[in-house]
Amino acid sequence: MYIYIYIYVCAYLYDPEHTPPPLLRYIIHTAGFSYSAGLKYKLACGSVVLKFKSQYSEFWEPAIKPDVHYVELEEDEDKFHQHNVPKIRETLRTLEQQYHSEQPPVAVEGRRFAMHQLTKDSLSCYWFKALERYAELYYAGPAGGG
Numbered sequence: 001m002y003i004y005i006y007i008y009v010c011a012y013l014y015d016p017e018h019t020p021p022p023l024l025r026y027i028i029h030t031a032g033f034s035y036s037a038g039l040k041y042k043l044a045c046g047s048v049v050l051k052f053k054s055q056y057s058e059f060w061e062p063a064i065k066p067d068v069h070y071v072e073l074e075e076d077e078d079k080f081h082q083h084n085v086p087k088i089r090e091t092l093r094t095l096e097q098q099y100h101s102e103q104p105p106v107a108v109e110g111r112r113f114a115m116h117q118l119t120k121d122s123l124s125c126y127w128f129k130a131l132e133r134y135a136e137l138y139y140a141g142p143a144g145g146g
Helices: 002-013 039-044 077-098 105-117 120-138
Strands: 026-029 048-052 071-073
Touching (some): 026 039, 048 105
Parallel strands (some): 026 048
16 A cells, blocks of 8 residues: 555656655566556656566557566566566666666666656647547548548
8 A cells, every 4th residue: 555655646746857766666567457557657656667568558558668667577477486586586686786876777767758758748648639530530431431
């Protein structure tokens, strides 16, 4: 519960140009049984996001890149111990050694993306354009005529 409260405060109260020190250095993002809308809030916190691959995604997720904006982990449960546990251990060890007194670049870039590309204005613009395009298709009339 405390994680989510911090995430929402982090995402909406701070100036996008000012990066506060994150309360949590690492946050894990899982989709669960459907998609999870929380990724944008986790990125906005300035923490390193460990994100499991998922069949569910939001429209903006193709714009973020593994190892640039987040650390990607395998979704497959069978590969969890074989692939993810060593990767998590190695990633955290490396990040702590290289960036023990500052935010890792993946955390900075994740926050920058969220604060500049996922603003209320940006999301409103996307939905306006999507509805506008849908209206063009809907009111175009039957195929082959107009």
